[in-house]
Amino acid sequence: MNLAAGRPRGRSGRGIYRMDDAVPLFRMEGISKRYGGVHALDKADLVVHAGRVHAILGENGAGKSTLIKIMSGVVAPDEGRMLLDGQAVSFADPAAANAAGIACIFQELSLIPDLSVADNIVISNPPTRFGMIDRKAQQAIAMAALERAGGGDIHPMELVKNLPLSRRQIVEIAKALARKPRVLILDEATSALTAADVETVFGVLRRLRSEGIALLYISHRMHEIAELADDCTVFRNGRKIATYPAGSKTDDEVVELMIGREYNSVFPPKADNVDRVATPVLEARNLSWMQRLNGVSLTARAGEVVGLGGLDGQGQRELLLALFGVLRGVSGDVLIDGEKRIINGPRAAKAEGIGMALIPEDRKTEGLMLPMSVRDNLSFAAMSRVSRGGIVDRRAESTAIDRMMKLLAIKAASPSIPVASLSGGNQQKVVIAKWLMVEPRIILLNDPTRGIDVGTKQEIYALLRQLAAEGAAIILYSTDYDELIGCCDRVLVLYDGAVKRELVGSDITEHALIASALNIDHQEAVA
Amino acid sequence: MTTEKLDTVKAPRPNWTSRIDLPVATAFGCIILLLLIGSLYSPNFLSPEYLLQQLKVGAFLGVIATGMMLVILLGQIDLSVPWAVTLGAMMASAATAYGPMGEVLAIPFGVLCGVLMGLVNGIGVAYLRIPSMIVTLAVNVVAQGLMVAYTGGFAPVDSASPAMRYLAAGTLMGIPNAVIVWAVTGILAVFLLGRTTFGRAIYGIGNKEAAAYLSGVPTQRVVMIAFALCGGLAAFGGVLLAGYAGKAAQSMGDAYLLPAIAAVVLGGTSILGGRGNYLGTIAGVILITLLQSILSVMQIAEFGRQIIYGGVIIVMLLLYGREKSGR
Numbered sequence: 001m002n003l004a005a006g007r008p009r010g011r012s013g014r015g016i017y018r019m020d021d022a023v024p025l026f027r028m029e030g031i032s033k034r035y036g037g038v039h040a041l042d043k044a045d046l047v048v049h050a051g052r053v054h055a056i057l058g059e060n061g062a063g064k065s066t067l068i069k070i071m072s073g074v075v076a077p078d079e080g081r082m083l084l085d086g087q088a089v090s091f092a093d094p095a096a097a098n099a100a101g102i103a104c105i106f107q108e109l110s111l112i113p114d115l116s117v118a119d120n121i122v123i124s125n126p127p128t129r130f131g132m133i134d135r136k137a138q139q140a141i142a143m144a145a146l147e148r149a150g151g152g153d154i155h156p157m158e159l160v161k162n163l164p165l166s167r168r169q170i171v172e173i174a175k176a177l178a179r180k181p182r183v184l185i186l187d188e189a190t191s192a193l194t195a196a197d198v199e200t201v202f203g204v205l206r207r208l209r210s211e212g213i214a215l216l217y218i219s220h221r222m223h224e225i226a227e228l229a230d231d232c233t234v235f236r237n238g239r240k241i242a243t244y245p246a247g248s249k250t251d252d253e254v255v256e257l258m259i260g261r262e263y264n265s266v267f268p269p270k271a272d273n274v275d276r277v278a279t280p281v282l283e284a285r286n287l288s289w290m291q292r293l294n295g296v297s298l299t300a301r302a303g304e305v306v307g308l309g310g311l312d313g314q315g316q317r318e319l320l321l322a323l324f325g326v327l328r329g330v331s332g333d334v335l336i337d338g339e340k341r342i343i344n345g346p347r348a349a350k351a352e353g354i355g356m357a358l359i360p361e362d363r364k365t366e367g368l369m370l371p372m373s374v375r376d377n378l379s380f381a382a383m384s385r386v387s388r389g390g391i392v393d394r395r396a397e398s399t400a401i402d403r404m405m406k407l408l409a410i411k412a413a414s415p416s417i418p419v420a421s422l423s424g425g426n427q428q429k430v431v432i433a434k435w436l437m438v439e440p441r442i443i444l445l446n447d448p449t450r451g452i453d454v455g456t457k458q459e460i461y462a463l464l465r466q467l468a469a470e471g472a473a474i475i476l477y478s479t480d481y482d483e484l485i486g487c488c489d490r491v492l493v494l495y496d497g498a499v500k501r502e503l504v505g506s507d508i509t510e511h512a513l514i515a516s517a518l519n520i521d522h523q524e525a526v527a
Numbered sequence: 528m529t530t531e532k533l534d535t536v537k538a539p540r541p542n543w544t545s546r547i548d549l550p551v552a553t554a555f556g557c558i559i560l561l562l563l564i565g566s567l568y569s570p571n572f573l574s575p576e577y578l579l580q581q582l583k584v585g586a587f588l589g590v591i592a593t594g595m596m597l598v599i600l601l602g603q604i605d606l607s608v609p610w611a612v613t614l615g616a617m618m619a620s621a622a623t624a625y626g627p628m629g630e631v632l633a634i635p636f637g638v639l640c641g642v643l644m645g646l647v648n649g650i651g652v653a654y655l656r657i658p659s660m661i662v663t664l665a666v667n668v669v670a671q672g673l674m675v676a677y678t679g680g681f682a683p684v685d686s687a688s689p690a691m692r693y694l695a696a697g698t699l700m701g702i703p704n705a706v707i708v709w710a711v712t713g714i715l716a717v718f719l720l721g722r723t724t725f726g727r728a729i730y731g732i733g734n735k736e737a738a739a740y741l742s743g744v745p746t747q748r749v750v751m752i753a754f755a756l757c758g759g760l761a762a763f764g765g766v767l768l769a770g771y772a773g774k775a776a777q778s779m780g781d782a783y784l785l786p787a788i789a790a791v792v793l794g795g796t797s798i799l800g801g802r803g804n805y806l807g808t809i810a811g812v813i814l815i816t817l818l819q820s821i822l823s824v825m826q827i828a829e830f831g832r833q834i835i836y837g838g839v840i841i842v843m844l845l846l847y848g849r850e851k852s853g854r
Contacts, residue, residue, distance in 0.1 A: 326741070346743040358741065366741055369734035371802055380731055381742040383724040390723050434742070 023086045025050040025214045026071075026102070026183050031080035033066050033238075040066040042238040043080070048183060053205065053215040055229035055246065059258055059481075059514075063238040064218050068187050071216075072104040073097030095124065103181035105172050105189045113161035118142035120160055121175045141178055149174035150204040166197035173204060184208065185216040190224060202228055220311050222251060222518050234258055255514050259481075267486030268465045274304045274489060279338040281473040282356075282442050284323060287332035292318045294497040295332070300442065300473040305464060307488030307508075308477040310517045315497035316477040317361060320444045323475075324349050324358040336442075350381065350438050357381075357440035359432055359448050367431035368419050375401055375415035377430055382437035404433040409459065425456030432460065436467075443467065445476045449483060461487055481513050495519045550795025553846060554810035561817045568825060579703065585816035586709035587695075587764050587771070589809065591783050592790040593716050594645075594760030596808050597753045599791050600720075600733045602800025603659035605754065607648055608761045608787055610670035612780025615641045615762025616769035617674055620685035633688040637766040638759050644670055645758020649751030659754075674777070683775045691770030705767060712760070717805045729753060733800030761787075786815050789840045 026048040033041040041063045048054050058064050069075045071082070073091030081088050084100055091097040094104075111120045118138050119126075127137035142156040151170035160168060169189065176184055186205075190198050205228065209215055219225055225232065229246040234257040241257050249257075280299035287296045293315050300306045308316045322330045325343035333340050336354050343349050349356040360366035368377050378401050379386050386397040401415055408429045412422055419430055428448060435443070445464075449457045464487060468474055478484050484491050491508050493501045493516040501516040503509075565572035591608060598605045605611075619637030622629040644666060651662035687695075697704045720726040728749045731739040740746045764783070769775045794811030796803025818839060822832040 324741075346741050347745060350743045360738075360741055365735060366737050369731055369738055369801065372730060372734055376727060376730065380727065380739070380744070383727060383744075387724045390725060392722050392724060392727070394722075 024048060024083075025085065027083040027086075028067075028071070029081050029083070031067070031070060031077045031082070033070060033075065033077050039238045041070070041077070044235070044238065044240045046233060046240065047243070048214045048216060049231075050182070050214050051209055051212045052230040053209055053217055053228050055225040055232045056216065056218045056235065057225065057232060057254065057258060058235035062235040062258075064235055065187070066238070067235070068104060068185055068216075068218065071097065071183075072102055072185060098124065098179050098181075101180065101182035102185070103176040103179045103183070104185040104187065105176050106187050111160045111168055111171060111175070114159065116157050116159055117146070117154055117163070117171050117174075118156035120171060121145050121156075121178045123175070124179070142174070145174040145178040146171070148177050148204075148208075150200060150207075166200070169197070169201060170204070173201070177208075181213065183214045183216065185218070187218045188220070190219060190221065198224065220518060222254070222520055251515075251520050255511065255518075255520075259510050259514060268462045270305075270489060271465070271469060274301050276301070278302065280335075281337060282323070282475075283335040283338070284319075285333040285335070287319065287322050287330055287334075288497075289318055289322055289327050289330045292497050293322060293330070296494070296497070296499055297332075298475075298492055298499065300475055302441070302471045302473050303468050304490065305468050305474045305476060305488045307484040307491035308475065308494060309481070309484050309491045309503075309513050310494040310500070312479055314494040314517075316494050317446060318497070319494070320358060320446050320475065320477060323444060324356060326358075350440070355439065355441040357435035357438060357443050359435055359443070359445040361446040361450075363427055363431045367434075368427060370420035371418050373416045374405075374410070374412050374419050374422070374430060377419045378404055378415070378434050378437060381434050385438065400437060404437055407436070408433045408463065423453075425452040428452050428456065428460070432463070441472055443472050443474045445474065445478075447477055447479055450479065457483075481510050484508065484513060485510060493517055548795060548804070548807075550793075551804065551807040551810055554794055554807060554814055557843065558810060558814050558817060561814070561821060565817070565821045565824070568821075572821075579706070581813070581816050581820055582706045582709075583703040584820070585812045586703070586705035587768050588783060588786055588790060588816060589709040589812045590712050590767065591761050591764035592787045592808055592812050593712055593805075594757035595787040596716070596791045596794075596796055596803065596805065597720075597729060598659070598757045599788070599796055599798060600729050600800055600803060601750055601753055602733045602736075603652060603750070603754075604788070605645075605648060605663045605757045605761075606660060606784065607644065607663040607667035607670065607758070609778070609780035609784050610667045610674065611641045611644050611758050611761035612765035612768065612783055613674060613775065613778065614644060614670050615765030616775035616779055617677070617683050617685075617765075618762075619691060619766045620683060620687055620769050620775040621677075623688040623691075624685045630688045630690070634690060634694075634763075634766055637769075638763045641762020641765070642755050642759040644762070645755040646751065648758060649754030652754060653747040653750035678777070682777060686774040687769045687772075691766055692773065693770070695767040695770030705771070708767065712763075713805060713809060720805060725749065725752070730801055733797075733802070735801075785840075786819075790815050793840070793843050 024047045028044065028046040030043045030045065031041055032039065032043055044063065044067060046067065056064050056067065066075070070077050073094045073096050076090070082090065089100055091100065112123070115123070121142040122138050127134045127141065129137070139156045146152055146154050146156065149170050151167065151174055154163070154167060154171065160171065163171065172189070190201060205215055217225065217229060226246065231243060232246050232254075233243040234241040234254065236258060278301060280301045282300040284296060284298050287293050296315065296319055298306065308319065310316060318327065321327050323334060323343070325345045325348055334343055335341065341354060343354065343356070346358070348354065349358070364370060369380070375397070379397050382400070383392070386393055386400055398415070404410070405412070405415065410429045410433060411426050419427060422430065432448065449460055464474055464476065476484070476487060485508050488508060489505070491503045491513065492499045493503065493513065495517065500519060503512055503516070562572055571577050591612065595605060595608065615637040618640040619633040622633040622636040648659070648663050648666050651657045651666070652659045694704050694708055699707060720729065728739065728744045728746075731742070731744060732746050732749060736746055761780070765775070765780060768779060772779075790811035791803070791808050792798050792811070793814055794803065794807025794809070796807060818836060822835060827835065
């Protein structure tokens with residue numbers, strides 16, 4: 001092993017087998033998976049050895065989840081093969097993968113809260129006697145599995161819903177262990193845990209490693225990987241980029257591997273004419289909600305595009321929903337034009353004096369009524385503007401709609417065709433246009449360009465700039481770092497429900513975004 | 528139009544054939560088919576008198592189904608229709624007994640009772656978030672209990688007011704008043720659904736409640752009002768039925784639950800909500816009425832009639848209940 005390179009943050013070679021053992025326990029060769037036209041995985045290889053912890057790294061959408069789903073039999077690959085002990089295998093379903101010795105602990109807990117711990121642990125294959133579940137055997141199995149998973153203090157008859165989150169995670173591991181796995185996959189299994197709980201889980205994982213189980217560890221937390229992993233593999237855009245012994249690369253180099261993309265300039269020039277002394281149109285103070293938001297403060301001024309960055313699921317969506325008044329029980333203040341306002345729902349948010357719009361995340365379920373016509377969708381949020389006394393003024397409605405369809409160049413044969421028949425990009429334009437119909441001053445966008453073509457993206461970027469130039473305050477959450485860099489005057493990077501870092505102007509670089517998103521200490525990450 | 532600088536096909540003016548949707552056309556086709564089958568049995572089936580008579584009989588169902596349609600468009604259901612009908616009939620008749628003032632207020636009072644009943648449903652569904660299937664079923668039973676308590680278990684003795692009789696059984700220039708009432712109700716419903724913000728909100732909520740809410744529509748209020756309208760229309764149907772029969776009767780609404788739902792759904796309104804137009808409901812009502820009439824004219828035994836009636840509804844739902852899979 002190469003112990004000389006890099007900072008010794010990960011101590012490679014601590015597993016009981018070496019990487020170059022004759023036959024690896026599990027191997028994937030040339031695995032590809034397409035969803036529609038998108039390559040989720042493109043000829044990916046992976047070699048997993050018994051008795052080692054193998055970390056998988058990559059940005060959102062790099063192909064990690066697809067990889068795991070294929071390994072655990074949830075989806076079938078389009079091409080490529082998998083070898084277990086050198087023998088080709090294929091899994092028809094998760095049960096087949098389980099039977100072959102591959103168990104997976106997914107990001108979301110898979111326990112049923114109203115069943116007992118023991119019921120949960122043996123749920124897929126309970127021991128039976130004369131056709132009935134053998135309670136005694138079930139308890140014994142559960143107890144043994146819990147013991148191995150470091151949860152010997154958990155009573156098997158306890159209901160899962162009575163356990164705290166960290167204990168549930170132990171039960172989750174016990175459940176996986178009860179299937180006697182040879183390969184154990186942990187997909188963001190620690191993301192819900194506190195630091196102390198993580199230590200407990202790590203102790204368990206180290207022991208499992210010493211028992212010869214191969215562990216595949218997926219995490220966004222770099223320091224966890226450094227602490228635990230023996231080998232690392234970086235994925236990017238569905239391709240395997242590199243496999244290296246843990247600790248042989250610096251964090252900088254790892255981030256470099258994860259980015260690696262060409263930076264393409266499809267963005268309109270930023271025209272920074274923001275009046276920095278004026279009262280912000282929107283200000284949030286100390287917003288907190290259910291541990292998903294932990295005291296977020298932000299400001300947005302007229303003419304400004306403020307980005308929300310960070311890894312997926314660090315509270316960005318909740319922040320937008322909280323601002324829009326959709327979440328119940330948010331603490332903290334929202335100020336509009338410097339005055340405290342109570343926004344208790346979308347109706348209040350879009351009302352005069354506030355003028356807020358939210359372009360939601362999922363256009364199919366939150367943004368549009370797909371079977372309804374383009375016209376009905378466009379005027380839906382702005383009904384009060386095209387009606388009088390509750391009766392729709394058809395002339396005013398079609399004038400407003402024609403204007404919007406022109407402004408955004410929505411390609412539809414006629415406004416009366418169902419919005420479902422438009423292309424994804426045009427559907428997204430309808431969502432945006434629908435909200436522009438209410439002439440908002442504050443526009444919140446939740447990942448507005450996901451899954452749409454480059455051409456339309458470009459149009460949307462230009463539109464955002466134009467709206468900002470006309471005086472709107474825009475808050476843009478995007479999972480695409482390029483977009484944040486290209487569109488935003490300022491980016492707030494969220495981590496664990498709080499603003500970790502604010503990047504302004506030329507400080508908004510991919511490097512800085514990723515480094516702060518991963519919560520790596522900023523001195524060592526920013527070159 | 529906006530097509531000048533776009534590279535799409537020029538927008539053709541949507542011609543009338545594209546505006547007719549398949550389920551509505553199917554329903555009307557079935558009506559014609561039924562009439563032809565009936566005319567083989569007796570030429571009377573094609574006579575204007577018979578057709579007008581069917582429209583008159585269908586008018587009661589038509590009024591009730593109008594309310595049901597509003598609720599189904601929301602993706603909900605109202606199972607309290609039977610006793611909303613009876614409630615309207617009994618309360619209107621009861622008011623009639625209170626002198627001339629009672630006679631004048633009989634119809635509004637009956638309808639108001641139905642609105643209140645619908646309001647309870649609506650509050651349960653919209654604000655308390657109880658599934659409509661449960662809350663309306665429960666409210667139906669409560670209403671039944673209240674009515675039985677009111678009559679002491681005997682058949683109601685009050686009779687319908689002259690106005691009720693006139694609306695339900697009278698004629699105006701040869702056209703039964705009930706048909707005119709249904710027509711007016713229908714025109715109002717078409718206007719409500721097509722031209723008002725309330726109507727748009729109903730379709731929006733039925734399609735995607737989350738999207739409607741995020742668009743700033745007061746979804747809870749809309750749902751509540753729709754249930755209140757449904758209750759009111761069911762009670763109004765009951766008022767008319769009482770006027771037709773001369774008096775109210777216990778469980779007179781029982782025969783209207785399945786036909787009301789079936790008429791709406793046969794007319795192409797999606798049982799999942801969000802899609803359907805009133806023309807279809809008209810067709811559905813006529814279809815059901817004709818079916819019942821033909822089965823009784825053919826003198827098929829009661830059990831056979833029920834089997835055929837239920838079977839036809841199932842077959843027709845199979846015919847166009849499927850194209851929904853794309854949603």
